[in-house]
Amino acid sequence: MPELIYLDNAATTRISPAALDAMRAVYEGDAFANPSSQHTAGDAALRALEGARARIAACLHARPREVEFTSGGSEANNQALLTGAAYGAREGRRHIVASAIEHPSVLRVLERLASPDGPFGGNFEVTLVKPDTEGIVSVQAIKEALREDTCLVSVMYANNEVGSVQNVHDLCRACRKRDILFHTDAVQAAGHLPIDFTRDGFDLLSISAHKFHGPRGTGALLASHRVVPAPLILGGSQERGHRAGTTDVAAAAGMAAALEETCGSLEANGPQVRALRDRLAQGLSAIPATHVLGPTDPGFGLPGILNVAIEGIDREAALVLLDERGVCASAGSACAAGAVEESHVLAAMDVAPELAQGALRFSLDARENTAEDVDRVVAAVAEVAATLRKRRGWAPTGPATPSIQGDTQ
Numbered sequence: 550m551p552e553l554i555y556l557d558n559a560a561t562t563r564i565s566p567a568a569l570d571a572m573r574a575v576y577e578g579d580a581f582a583n584p585s586s587q588h589t590a591g592d593a594a595l596r597a598l599e600g601a602r603a604r605i606a607a608c609l610h611a612r613p614r615e616v617e618f619t620s621g622g623s624e625a626n627n628q629a630l631l632t633g634a635a636y637g638a639r640e641g642r643r644h645i646v647a648s649a650i651e652h653p654s655v656l657r658v659l660e661r662l663a664s665p666d667g668p669f670g671g672n673f674e675v676t677l678v679k680p681d682t683e684g685i686v687s688v689q690a691i692k693e694a695l696r697e698d699t700c701l702v703s704v705m706y707a708n709n710e711v712g713s714v715q716n717v718h719d720l721c722r723a724c725r726k727r728d729i730l731f732h733t734d735a736v737q738a739a740g741h742l743p744i745d746f747t748r749d750g751f752d753l754l755s756i757s758a759h760k761f762h763g764p765r766g767t768g769a770l771l772a773s774h775r776v777v778p779a780p781l782i783l784g785g786s787q788e789r790g791h792r793a794g795t796t797d798v799a800a801a802a803g804m805a806a807a808l809e810e811t812c813g814s815l816e817a818n819g820p821q822v823r824a825l826r827d828r829l830a831q832g833l834s835a836i837p838a839t840h841v842l843g844p845t846d847p848g849f850g851l852p853g854i855l856n857v858a859i860e861g862i863d864r865e866a867a868l869v870l871l872d873e874r875g876v877c878a879s880a881g882s883a884c885a886a887g888a889v890e891e892s893h894v895l896a897a898m899d900v901a902p903e904l905a906q907g908a909l910r911f912s913l914d915a916r917e918n919t920a921e922d923v924d925r926v927v928a929a930v931a932e933v934a935a936t937l938r939k940r941r942g943w944a945p946t947g948p949a950t951p952s953i954q955g956d957t958q
Contacts, residue, residue, distance in 0.1 A: 551874055551875035552875055553875050553877065554875055554876050554877065554918070554922045554925060554926055555877045555914075555917055555918070556876065556877060556878050556911040556912060556913055556918065556922075556926060557877045557878055557879050557910075557911075557912055558853060558912040558913060558914040558917060559709050559737060559760070559853075559854055559879070559910065559912035560879055560912070561759045561760070561765065562759060562760060562761060562762045562914060562917075563762065563916075563917060564759075564762055564763065564764055564803070564807070565762035565763075565806070565807050565810055565916075567806045567807065567809075567810050568758075568762060568763050568764060568803035568804070568806045568807040568810075569803070570806070571799075571802040571803050571805065571806035572764065572799040572800065572802055572803040574802070575594075575597055575798050575799035575802050576799050578593075579593040580593045580594045580596070580597035580598075580798055580802075581594065581798075582594045583795055584597075584598045584795075584796055584798055585785070585787060585795065594798050597798050597801075597802055598796055598798045598801055598802075599613070600802075600805075601798070601801040601802045601804065601805035602616045602618075602801065602805075604805040604806075604808070604809055605769060605801075605804065605805050605808055608805075608808045608809055608812045609739070609744050609745070609746045609754075609756075609771065609808075610744070610745040610746050610747050610748060611746035611747060611771050612747070612774070614774075614789075615746065615771050615772055615773060615774065616769050616771055617769060617770050617771075617772060617778060617788045617789070617791055617792060618767065618768075618769055618788060618792070618796055618797075618800075618801055619767070619768045619769060619770055619792065620766055620767065620768065621757045621758075621759070621765070621766060621767060621768040622652070622654065622734065622736035622755050622756065622757030622760070622768050623652075623654035623757075624768065624770075624781065625736075625755035625756065625757070625768050625769060625770040626652065626654040626655050626658070626732075626734055626736075626755050627654060627658050627781060628770050628778055628779065628780075628781050628791075628792075629703070629732040629753040629754075629755055629770055629772075629778075630645075630655060630658040630659065630662070630701070630703060630732065631658065631662075631668060631669075631779045631781065632730075632753060632772070632776060632777070632778050632779040633645065633700055633701030633703070633730045633732060633753070634662050634668060634669050634673060634700070634701065634779075635669055635779040636700055636701070636730055636776075637669075637673070637698075637700025637701060638669035638670060640700060641698070642697075642698040642699060642700040643672065643673045643674060643698060643700065644673065644674045644675075644676070644696050644698045644699045644700065645659060645662065645673055645674070645675050645676070645699070645700065645701045645702070645703070646675075646676045646678065646691060646694045646695060646699055646701070646702045646703075647659060647675065647676075647677055647678070647702070647703040647704065648677065648678050648679075648680060648686045648691075648703075648704045648705065648715070649677040649678060649679045649680065649893070649897040650680055650684060650686070650705070650708055650710075650713075650893070650894045650897050650898075651703060651704075651705055651734065652705065652709065652734055652736070654734075655703055655705070655734060656893070659673075659675045659677075659703075660675075662675070663675050676694045678690050678691055678694055679897050680713065680897055680898055681898075682898050682899055682900075683711075683713060683843060683844045683845060683849070683898070684708055684711040684712075684713030684842075684843055684844060684894065684898050685713050685715065685844060685849055686704055686715050688716050688719045688720055688723065691704065691720055691723070692723055695723075695724075695727060695729065699727070699729050700729065700730060701729065701730045701731075701732065702720065702724050702729055702730070702731050702732070703731075703732040703733070703734070704717060704720055704731075704733060705733060705734040705735075705736075705737070706733045706734065706735040706737070706738035706742070706744075706754075707735070707737040707738040707741070707742065707851050708737065708851075708894060709736070709737045709854075710854075710856060710892060710894040710895070710910060711842050711843035711844075711854065711856045711894060711895075711898070711910075712843050712844070712850045712851035712853075712854030712855070712856065713843055713844050713849060713850060713851075714738070714742065714844070714848075714849050714850060714851060715733075717731075717733045717749070717751075718749050721733075721749050721750050721751055721752075722749075722750065724752075725750050730752045730753065730776065731750075731751060731752050731753070732751075732752060732753035732754070732755070733751060733753075733754050733755075734755050735754050735755060735756055736755055736756060736757045736760055736768070737760060737851065737854075738851075739756040739757075739760065739761055739808065740760065740761025740762070740807070740808060740811035740812060740815075741760075741761070741811075741815075741819075741851055741852065741853065742815075742851070743812075743815060746771055746773075750773075751771065751773065752772070752773050752775070752776050753770065753771065753772055753773070753776060753778075754770070754771040755768065755769075755770055755771075756768055756769050756771070756808075758800070758803065758804035758807060758808070761807055761808055761811040762807045762810065762811060762916075763800075763803050763804040763806075763807035763808065764799075764800045764803045764804065764807075766797075766800065767797060767800035767801065767803070767804050768804075769804070772791075777791075778791040778792075779791075780792060780793065782794055814915075817915075818852075818915035818916075819852050820852075821915045822852045822853040822913050822914060822915040822918075823847065823852040823853070825853075825913045825915075825918055825919075825920065825922075825923055826852060826853055826854070826855050826911075826913055828920060828923045828924075829855055829911060829913070829923045829926065829927065830855055830857075832923065832924065832926075832927030833855075833857050833859075833927055833930055834857075835927075835931075836859060836930065836931050836934055837945035838859065838860035838861065838945035838946075839857055839858070839859045839860070839934075840857065840858045840859075840860075840904065841855065841856070841857050842856040842857065842858055842895065842898070842900060842908065843855075843856050853912055853913040853914060853915075854910065854911075854912045854913075855910070855911045855912075855913075856908060856909070856910045856911075857908070857909055857911070858895075858900065858904045858905065858907050858908040858909075859907040859908075859909065859930075859934050860903075860904065860907055860943075860945065861907065861934070861937065861938040861941060861943035861944075861945070862906075862907040862933070862934055862937040862938065863906060863907065863937065864880040864906060864907055864908055864909055865880065866937055867907070867909060867930075867933050867934070867937060868880060868909070870933040870936065870937070871929055871930065871933055874929040874932070874933070875929075876925075876926050876929050876930075878909050878910065878911050878926075879909070879910045879912075880892075880908065880909060880910065891905050891906075892905055892908065895908060909930075911926070
């Protein structure tokens with residue numbers, strides 16, 4: 550088996566030594582107890598938990614009381630949308646606006662809210678705004694979708710499939726002027742882009758630790774002081790009554806350590822991983838009939854995500870052959886693993902189904918990957934593309950397609 554090259558960091562990252570050390574300190578030290586217990590060991594656990602909360606808040610420029618721990622990004626997204634719906638139901642406003650390229654943990658909740666038997670009486674009206682062909686959602690299009698009865702807007706900070714970064718700052722301000730709650734799914738952005746929760750005036754923001762070298766199964770919902778999160782889990786009074794259940798202190802400590810480390814390395818790691826991505830884009834673009842999908846302006850794209858569509862191949866077969874060559878990549882969202890239907894993100898971008906069938910996502914990390922890795926991946930993809938095209942009797946009709954990224958020097 551060849552040496553493994555991991556280019557699926559958008560699905561999950563390798564946990565960092567700092568996060569592991571922080572978790573081990575909780576498990577092996579005095580903070581192992583239940584933070585709700587009224588004794589010395591419980592007090593130690595509570596101090597560790599609140600310390601982690603404060604450190605996460607500092608990284609995201611929020612107040613500690615605005616950080617509530619969850620089991621991950623999907624739970625945080627669910628709770629954010631139900632919080633917005635609860636607000637709308639109280640105010641008699643039952644219209645929600647979102648982008649058409651949101652994560653399934655947003656879209657499935659919206660479907661449920663729109664159904665007659667949905668939460669808070671159901672029958673919410675949902676408007677999904679399509680992005681342009683580069684995956685960018687127009688601020689003006691969102692503004693035009695707003696109505697007097699709009700209670701919530703949800704637009705992801707950065708897309709997990711094509712890496713497009715949205716202008717959530719202007720969207721947030723537009724919503725605040727009309728007393729509309731604004732939620733952003735920042736799961737793919739946290740640890741990769743600078744986030745200032747207070748300055749930008751977000752109402753609700755979701756993060757997940759395993760996207761920035763923290764432990765799986767833990768995340769957070771940030772809720773501003775003017776928002777009361779609607780609880781999904783009822784029982785005890787943990788998380789100020791907004792999420793029942795004994796909080797995982799070790800996971801919280803691990804997430805805090807990982808987020809501090811990644812946020813502290815943004816200035817160094819951002820250019821490094823973008824250079825790797827650009828090298829990969831340039832190399833893959835030399836394969837005939839290959840198209841780079843996503844934003845053409847580097848300012849509107851995540852540094853480490855590259856989505857390419859290769860004509861004449863099947864993505865599932867390509868992933869198997871790449872895996873045999875030691876390359877870990879994906880066909881999009883890990884939450885849709887095993888699905889054979891077309892990506893809803895690429896469909897919303899008006900990528901032709903036959904082209905989307907050959908779309909592969911490579912997501913790089915400054916710690917995990919090197920220029921040598923990238924060159925090996927380019928060679929492996931070229932070989933796999935040639936193999937699959939030969940099987941199908943397919944041949945490109947034109948010259949190699951140049952990269953459309955514009956930043957691959």
